[in-house]
Amino acid sequence: MEILIILFIISFVSAIIPLFLFISSFYNGIQSSKTYYSKLPLPPGPHPYPIIGNILKLFGTNNPLEAITHLSKTYGPIMTLKLASITTIVISSPQIAKEALHKNDALFSGRKLPVITTWSQSLEDFSKTSLVWMPASAAKWRILRRACATKIFSPQQLDSTQCIRKRKVQDLLNYVHECCIKGEAFDIGEAIFTTIINSMSNTLLSMDLAHYNYFDNNKFHEFKEIMIGLTKETGRPSVSDFLPFLRLLDPQGTRSSTKINFEKMLEFLNSVIEERMHSSSDESRMNFNECNDVLDSFLDLIKQESSELNLNDVIYLFVDLFMAGIDTTSSTLEWAMAELLHNPEKMFKVRAELHQALGKNGKIEESNISKLPYLNAIVKETLRLHPPAPFLIPHKAIDYVELGGFTVPKNAQILVNVWSMGRDSSIWANPNSFEPERFLDSDIDFKGKNFEYIPFGVGRRICPGLPFASRSIHFILASLLYHFHWKLADEMKPQDMDMNYTFGFTLHKTQPLRVLPQSLVVS
Structure with a gap:
């Protein structure tokens, strides 16, 4: 359509x-x-048509991601695309990526604001204070990054909040156990999405915001639908981003729903924070949750005389954390389970490792994860084949830059094709095969040091929530695999699975993964 x-x-x-x-x-x-002034040519690329540029070569196909990857094989590891009014530079090699995001990190640290940021005053205000969209040179950006690093994602803070993640994963296991007893299949991606929402919301706000069964609570259903709507609408490409004169027309019909969902999110967070600030009893909250609460720590920070943050900064930061952290983490876990069900011998191998390491009635702790090399390799291999953001979040050149012997113009959009690099046969043997073994004797990790493998980005724009995502992915996957046997629903065979994906900011399976849990190992 x-x-x-x-x-x-x-x-x-x-x-x-x-x-x-x-x-x-x-x-x-x-x-x-400007090109003459820089004395270097633009990177090569397909010849653009007037006005529309190369849009047909991408969005006239069923798979823009594969179309861009195919074009890069023709025009090289650094390529120019004209997407109507936007000059776009596509990087698809580790060497060029390192030159751009390491050597020239500051010059490529800008962001190209998407059209959604113009759809309402609240969205415009959000883009000016968002950790994702704000310029990395802004003083407030540095303050927010530092606050995230010290008050949410530091090893000490993550250790103090692991009790929350354990409790929420146990809720997931209880739900799966119920399905197991009833012999019911379920959508595991949706169940994991609920788990990540509640892990995040309890870490930030000390409350559940989603439920596994919609009919149990309308409030839970509403928040989950808000999150699904926002991630869906903000994640897919908008033709209005490339053709600005179409912005008033909203040809894809996403403006109204995005605006409504975003304002509902703000209204909810405002009400929670207002209630917290007017609460007369801290003791009741402390009894409710023995773990640290991020909202409290940020409210304390705001009260300090030297604080450079305000309530809106905190609200918009929480919106960032919900929108950026939930969908990417849950989709990675769904892909991991899909690959394991698609490759039963890998499933058998990782479950054997888990039971050998933990025994029959062991308990999984986040501290156990480092002792499970094959599980770690599975997560790495999943992120190689299915990076959460196939082009990362697009960067923008804040000035003219020489890159790979070419000129990158000021304000050009920069796409780093980590999906393509993860499937490059010159880097990886059998690149399209799911082979976790490739990481068993490898020092390659996803923390930004190996430019052939940067699913979370690199440099000053690296995902600030990487430590939280890493702990959550490994812990949830280990728990699901240790406690249950798994098979595909509807008597589907592994070789018949649909492993196609839907193109967007995050790559989702085209067909949701329906599974049937069996044979609970431990209670």
């Missing part, structure tokens, strides 16, 4: 091309003069 919409838009644009030819020529002339 979206392809038909885009083709209609392209037809409309083609009808008014003569009106824009002069503007286009003038724009290209400016670009040429």
Whole structure:
């Protein structure tokens, strides 16, 4: 359906091309003069059409990600695409990625604001204070990064909140156990999504915000739907990002739902914080939750005379954490389970490792994870094949930069194709096969030191929640595999699984993974 919409838009644009030819020529002339000024050419790329540029080569296909990867094989590891009004530089090699994100980290630390940030005043305000979209040179960006590092994601803070993650994973196991007893299949991606929401919401706010059964509580259902709506609408490409004159038309019909869901999210967080600030009894909260609460620590920080943060900063930070952390973490876990069910011999091997390490009635702790090399290798292999954000979050050049012998223009959008690098046969043997064994005798990790493998980014824009995501992914996966046998629902065979994905900010399985748990090992 979206392809038909885009083709209609392209037809409309083609009808008014003569009106824009002069503007286009003038724009290209400016670009040429800037290229001349830099004395280096732009990276090579396919010839763009007037107005629409190379949009047809991407969004005229069923798979833009594979289309870009195919073009990179023709034009090289650094390539220029004209996506209508946006000059886009695509990087698809570790060497160029290192030069861009390590050597020139500061110059490539900008962000290209998406069209969604113009859809309401609240979204505009959010983009100016968001850790994701704010310039990395801003003083408040550094303050928020430091606050995240010290008050949420430091090893000490994560140790203090692991009791929350254990409690929420136990809720997941209880739900799976119920399905096991009833012989019911369920959507494991959705169940994991609920678990991650509650792990995050209890860490930040000391409350559950989702439930495994919709009919149990309408409030839980509503928040979960808000999260699903926001991640879906903000994650897919918008044609209005490339053709600004279409922004008022909203051809994909996402403006209204995104605005409504975002304002509901803000309203909810405002009410929680207001209630907390007016609470007269801290003792009741302390009795409710023995673990640290991030909201309390941030409210204490705001009260300090020297504080440079305000309540809006905290609210928008929490929105960032919910939107960026939940969908990417849950999709990675769903892909891990899908790959293991698709490769039963790998499932058998990791379960054998778990039971050998923990025994028959052992308890999984986050501290056990480092002693499970094959489980760790499975997570690494999943992130190689299915990186949470296939192009990372797009960077922007804040000035002219020389890269790989070419000029990257100021304000160009930078896409780092980590999906392509993860499937590059010059880097990985049998790149399209799920082979965790490749990581067993390897020092490669995903913390930003190995540029052939940067699923969480690198440099100053590396994902601040990486430590939380890593602990959650390993702990939840180990718990599911240790406590249950797994098989596909509806008598599906592994070789018949649909392993296709839907293109967006996060790559989701086209078909949700329905599973049937069996034979509870321990209670």
